Amino acid sequence: MVKIGRIRENLPADIVMKGLGKQYPGTATAAVEGVDVTVAAGEVLCIVGASGCGKSTVLRMVAGFEEVTSGTLSVATEPVSGPGPDRGVVFQDYGLFPWLTVAENIAYGPRQARLQRPVVAERTEQALEAVGLTRVSGSFPHQLSGGMQQRVAIARVLANKPSVLLMDEPFGALDALTRVEMQHELQRIQRAAGITVLFVTHSIEEAVYLGDRVMVMAGGTAHGMPGHVREIVDVDLPPDRDASSPEFNAIERHVDGLVHAGHAVRS
Template sequence: MPSRADTLTAAAVRLVGVSLTYRPRSRWSKAEPVEALRGIGADVGAGEFVTIVGPSGCGKSTLLRLVAGFAAPTSGTVTVGGEPVAGPGPDRGVVFQQPRLFPWLNVRRNVEFGLRMTGVPKRVRTARADELLTLVGLGQVAGRRPYELSGGMQQRAAIARALAPDPAILLMDEPFAALDALTRERLQEELRRLWQATGKTVLFVTHSVDEAVYLGTRLLVMSRGPGTIVLDQPSELPRAADPRTHPDFPSVRETVAAAVRRAASSDPEVS
């Protein structure tokens, strides 16, 4: 994996002074503008696994949407690979909290879908889908429909679909939040293995401090809205073995948990 020094010189995602204010839609009254993000600045190096944690409503998912190109900042700039983000693109794969698979397509066709929309020949896209389904442990169920799979299997299929165009960056918005504890832990392990195998840059939003520390090579904590980054800390926990077994895991977890508690307080400033 790339060193910290290497990633700092090869920013895959750069956020400079990013703020977002929007006016909620209301049929009945004129809603007041909402400041969701304020002055976000961060460089994400190529190959980093960045986890983003913070109180509900702090703008974690909104920040991910800006990088995905689903929304534009009110001020500041978002660049990917040195180019301003002007909308969604194949260089960024997105995995949502719910799998959002097409129920009328089997698993293989779901993974192929984005490739088919961009004109990739059938033989090529089918081979790519089968390769990815094997990678995520779903090779034996490629012909099944999504409703025949468990929730964890559906989410693995969604990850395979996001990886199909071979994006440089994977954006994950609480992808395991709706799963039971055992399935969630298993998918955390599988995602860590996938990241190590592919070298993708990952931005991962979660409400779980344990999940953030277990997965992240870098840990971001956001304050309650308007969201700002109040902790940006690289993780020195080794990745070859399970980070949870390392003696420093509890202290790293407590550092992040304390930052989240302060971020959720009435005075969210964190030194």
């Protein structure tokens, strides 16, 4: 049995957070404090934790949308100083341009990057293929189901050939069946392209299913304490996981216990 953990050790670090923190202007308590984690290239790190513990804040700092206020953060050895096409962001609301077709939405990034026409066309075609949407390339977003729109959102990011994919509850609005389909899709794409993924979710099962590791956060300004990492759990299971196996359930229960443990406890 191949252990994900062993694979990870051979890969170079991709995202390095050292004592990473964020205090929003005008607030008394930091939203996030002291996050220390190194994410390897090609690793999937899922982030779970109660509402307000700072999951999105961490993701937004990595995306370059929020300034870091303490500690350091680098991606591919470069300190993060703003957004960039190397980091693709997919949120729960698809954020597609309604007036553009599926293909035009996907081509948008490469066009903005002023890539040559044939390159834009090739990237668009590849991204469409990767998410299985070639047949609807001429449709507009409103003509698609939620799952398909989320696929377009992922394809749009893939067209920029990012090394890091940042996903904030990307499947939260989907029905259960589509959600499972999208989890498989993401896994397939991630493995094929070897992309590093930070994946925020409220579903512990989803986190254990997708993650090489699960970072459990706790605290939050609503609890009068900065959001922080409670524990990083190694998901030492084979790549194609059986969510009904005892091994899977044991990890799920452990993560669940960490998420729901009293907020006063700090690791």
